[in-house]
Amino acid sequence: MPEPEIRELRYFRAVAEDLNITRAAERLGIAQPPLSRAMRQLEHRLGVDLFDRSGPRLGLTAAGETLLKESGPVLDALDSAVRRTQRAGQSSGGLVVTAKPGVATEVLHRIVTELQGELPGVQVVVSGFGEQADMVRDGRADVALVSRPFDDHGLETELLYTEPRVAALPARHELAAREVLAADDLAGIPAPRWSRADVAERNYWSARPDDPVDGPIVQDSSQLLEVVAFGQAVALVPQSMAERNIRPDVVYRPVADVEPYQMLVVWPAGSRSADLAKFVEVAVRRSGGP
Amino acid sequence: MPEPEIRELRYFRAVAEDLNITRAAERLGIAQPPLSRAMRQLEHRLGVDLFDRSGPRLGLTAAGETLLKESGPVLDALDSAVRRTQRAGQSSGGLVVTAKPGVATEVLHRIVTELQGELPGVQVVVSGFGEQADMVRDGRADVALVSRPFDDHGLETELLYTEPRVAALPARHELAAREVLAADDLAGIPAPRWSRADVAERNYWSARPDDPVDGPIVQDSSQLLEVVAFGQAVALVPQSMAERNIRPDVVYRPVADVEPYQMLVVWPAGSRSADLAKFVEVAVRRSGGP
DNA sequence: TTCCGGCATACCTCCAGGGTATGGCGGACC
DNA sequence: GGTCCGCCATACCCTGGAGGTATGCCGGAA
Structure with a gap:
C-alpha cells in the first residue's frame, strides 16, 4: 500500500521546492489539477500530511521536510542504477575513467599506456573540475583520479601519492x-x-x-x-x-x-569488477611520483 | 523516457533472483504474461537487454547483473525514505534509539536519565543482535548504540568508549x-x-x-x-x-x-536534527566508562 | 512421438493519470 | 465594501497501460 512511485517523488520535490503547485505544474509540463491530486494521493499513500495548507502560503510539515531530504538519495540512486545498467549493456567491456586536466592526466597517461593490451577499451574522459566524484557516483564513469578535498560519499578510495x-x-x-x-x-x-x-x-x-x-x-x-x-x-x-x-x-x-596535495583513485563503493581491480592495482603501482 | 517505475524494479529483482518468470510471477501474486511483458518493457525503456533468452534456462546479461546489484540500494533508499517520512509525521518530536541487550543498555539508561526533561519523548527500542545498524539505516530508529564490528554504510559515528x-x-x-x-x-x-x-x-x-x-x-x-x-x-x-x-x-x-571492545553511537549520514545532536553530545559526555 | 515446463502473443477489462472547466477562498487594491 | 486576482480543490471526461485469460510456440525428457 505505501508504495510511492518515482513520478510522485519527482512531482513532490518540484512542489516542495517552490511551494506553489501551479508553478510547479507548469515546470513539470502538466496541468495543475492532476498535480494537486497527485500530492493528495501521495499523502494518503504514506498516511501522513506533507503540506501545511492552513496558511496563506503553502508550507511543508515536518514529514514533508523529511521526505524532501530523503527523496534526493532515492532519485540519485535510481538515476545511477539506470546509467550503470545502460553502460553495462552497451560498451561491453572496457572501463570509463575520468580525471581533471593537469597533474592527473599525466599519471593517467602512464596508467593507460601500461594497461594497453591487458585491458582493451579503456576510455578516458577528461571532465570538469570537481566533477569526477559525481561522475563516478552517478555511473557516468567507472573510476576516477581525484585530489582532495572531494565528496567521498558512496565511494571507496586508494591513495596514490601525496606531494607538497x-x-x-x-x-x-x-x-x-x-x-x-x-x-x-x-x-x-x-x-x-x-x-x-x-x-x-x-x-x-x-x-x-x-x-x-x-x-x-x-x-x-x-x-x-x-x-x-x-x-x-x-x-x-x-x-x-x-x-x-x-x-x-x-x-x-x-x-x-x-x-599536502593528495591524489587518489576512487570507485563506487561495493564495485568489484576484475577490470576495475586491475586498474586500481596498476594505478597504485605506477604512481611512484607525480 | 528511461524512467523505470518502482514496481518494475521489484518485478525485475524477483525475476532475476530465481531466473524463472513463471515462479517469480506467482511469488509476486500476478499472472505470468503481465510479468513477461513488464520485463520486455523494462528492457525497452532502458534500451538494453537484461535477460539472455537464448539458452534453455533464462540468464542475465552483464546489464542485467548490473541492474540486479544496483536495484537493491534504490529500493532500500525508497523504503528508508518512506519510513522516515511516516515517523516524522506521526510521533512529532522524540527520538527512537535502539541498542542491543547487555552492556549498551546500561549506558543507554544513564543517557536517557540525563535527557529526561531536556528531551521529552525519547523512546528506547531494544533490538536483536546486529540489527541496530539496519534499523538506523532504514529509518526504524533515529540513533543506536552499537559495538564493532558493524556495517557502517550510510552512517556517521562517534566513539563512546573502548574496553579490553x-x-x-x-x-x-x-x-x-x-x-x-x-x-x-x-x-x-x-x-x-x-x-x-x-x-x-x-x-x-x-x-x-x-x-x-x-x-x-x-x-x-x-x-x-x-x-x-x-x-x-x-x-x-x-x-x-x-x-x-x-x-x-x-x-x-x-x-x-x-x-578492544568498542561502543559507538551511530546515526544516519547527513542527519542533523537538534534532538539528535543533543543525544550524541550527552552520550559522549556520559560515557566515561561501561 | 508425446508430454510438459516455460515464455510469448493476442485480446479484453478497467483503473488511474492526465486533461478541461469551474468553483471556492483569501488577500490586495481601489 | 466591492472587485479582482492568484491559487488550490472539485467534477467530469478520456486514454494509455497494467493486469487478467486463453492459447500458441518451442525445446528437452521420457
Missing part, C-alpha cells in the same frame, strides 16, 4: 620576499576558484555550500597562473605543477603548515 | 591454566554466534558473508556463558561483562593482541 603544495605568488608580491610562508600568511587573500560547467543545471551549491569564497574563476592551470600573475589571487598548487610552469612573473614559495 | 575484551573459558579448559592468552590460542576454537531473529526473512547472510563460522547460537549473555560453561565454545567478551558475571564454572583470561 606551494604558494604561487605574483613576482612583485610582498610575500615573495620571504623564503617560506605559513598558512596564516595567506588568510584573507583571494584564492582562485575552479569553474564547474554544470553548476547551473544541477544544484551543487546547496549540497556543498562551503566552497572557497571570492577570487576569480578559472578553467585550467594556465588561466590560474594568469590571474596570479595579474595579482588577482594567490593559489596553492602542487609542487610538480610549479616545476612545469616556470614563468618570470610568478614565484613559488613553500608553505610550512599546509595540507 | 577477555576470553571466557570453561573452568576446566586447558587454556584456563595460563594467566594471559594470545589471539592465536583461540584460532580454531568455536565461537558463539548471536542469533538474529530476522535472518530468515531478509537475506543478511548474502550481504555479510563473513560472520564467524560454526559454534552454537545464543540469544543473550547468560545463554552465552551457559554454552561456554558447557565447553561448547570460547567467547571474547567485554571486561565489564566479565566482572558482572562471576560464576564458578567460567574463568576469564585477558587476551594480549585482540581488538
Whole structure:
C-alpha cells in the first residue's frame, strides 16, 4: 500500500521546492489539477500530511521536510542504477575513467599506456573540475583520479601519492620576499576558484555550500597562473605543477603548515569488477611520483 | 523516457533472483504474461537487454547483473525514505534509539536519565543482535548504540568508549591454566554466534558473508556463558561483562593482541536534527566508562 | 512421438493519470 | 465594501497501460 512511485517523488520535490503547485505544474509540463491530486494521493499513500495548507502560503510539515531530504538519495540512486545498467549493456567491456586536466592526466597517461593490451577499451574522459566524484557516483564513469578535498560519499578510495603544495605568488608580491610562508600568511587573500560547467543545471551549491569564497574563476592551470600573475589571487598548487610552469612573473614559495596535495583513485563503493581491480592495482603501482 | 517505475524494479529483482518468470510471477501474486511483458518493457525503456533468452534456462546479461546489484540500494533508499517520512509525521518530536541487550543498555539508561526533561519523548527500542545498524539505516530508529564490528554504510559515528575484551573459558579448559592468552590460542576454537531473529526473512547472510563460522547460537549473555560453561565454545567478551558475571564454572583470561571492545553511537549520514545532536553530545559526555 | 515446463502473443477489462472547466477562498487594491 | 486576482480543490471526461485469460510456440525428457 505505501508504495510511492518515482513520478510522485519527482512531482513532490518540484512542489516542495517552490511551494506553489501551479508553478510547479507548469515546470513539470502538466496541468495543475492532476498535480494537486497527485500530492493528495501521495499523502494518503504514506498516511501522513506533507503540506501545511492552513496558511496563506503553502508550507511543508515536518514529514514533508523529511521526505524532501530523503527523496534526493532515492532519485540519485535510481538515476545511477539506470546509467550503470545502460553502460553495462552497451560498451561491453572496457572501463570509463575520468580525471581533471593537469597533474592527473599525466599519471593517467602512464596508467593507460601500461594497461594497453591487458585491458582493451579503456576510455578516458577528461571532465570538469570537481566533477569526477559525481561522475563516478552517478555511473557516468567507472573510476576516477581525484585530489582532495572531494565528496567521498558512496565511494571507496586508494591513495596514490601525496606531494607538497606551494604558494604561487605574483613576482612583485610582498610575500615573495620571504623564503617560506605559513598558512596564516595567506588568510584573507583571494584564492582562485575552479569553474564547474554544470553548476547551473544541477544544484551543487546547496549540497556543498562551503566552497572557497571570492577570487576569480578559472578553467585550467594556465588561466590560474594568469590571474596570479595579474595579482588577482594567490593559489596553492602542487609542487610538480610549479616545476612545469616556470614563468618570470610568478614565484613559488613553500608553505610550512599546509595540507599536502593528495591524489587518489576512487570507485563506487561495493564495485568489484576484475577490470576495475586491475586498474586500481596498476594505478597504485605506477604512481611512484607525480 | 528511461524512467523505470518502482514496481518494475521489484518485478525485475524477483525475476532475476530465481531466473524463472513463471515462479517469480506467482511469488509476486500476478499472472505470468503481465510479468513477461513488464520485463520486455523494462528492457525497452532502458534500451538494453537484461535477460539472455537464448539458452534453455533464462540468464542475465552483464546489464542485467548490473541492474540486479544496483536495484537493491534504490529500493532500500525508497523504503528508508518512506519510513522516515511516516515517523516524522506521526510521533512529532522524540527520538527512537535502539541498542542491543547487555552492556549498551546500561549506558543507554544513564543517557536517557540525563535527557529526561531536556528531551521529552525519547523512546528506547531494544533490538536483536546486529540489527541496530539496519534499523538506523532504514529509518526504524533515529540513533543506536552499537559495538564493532558493524556495517557502517550510510552512517556517521562517534566513539563512546573502548574496553579490553577477555576470553571466557570453561573452568576446566586447558587454556584456563595460563594467566594471559594470545589471539592465536583461540584460532580454531568455536565461537558463539548471536542469533538474529530476522535472518530468515531478509537475506543478511548474502550481504555479510563473513560472520564467524560454526559454534552454537545464543540469544543473550547468560545463554552465552551457559554454552561456554558447557565447553561448547570460547567467547571474547567485554571486561565489564566479565566482572558482572562471576560464576564458578567460567574463568576469564585477558587476551594480549585482540581488538578492544568498542561502543559507538551511530546515526544516519547527513542527519542533523537538534534532538539528535543533543543525544550524541550527552552520550559522549556520559560515557566515561561501561 | 508425446508430454510438459516455460515464455510469448493476442485480446479484453478497467483503473488511474492526465486533461478541461469551474468553483471556492483569501488577500490586495481601489 | 466591492472587485479582482492568484491559487488550490472539485467534477467530469478520456486514454494509455497494467493486469487478467486463453492459447500458441518451442525445446528437452521420457
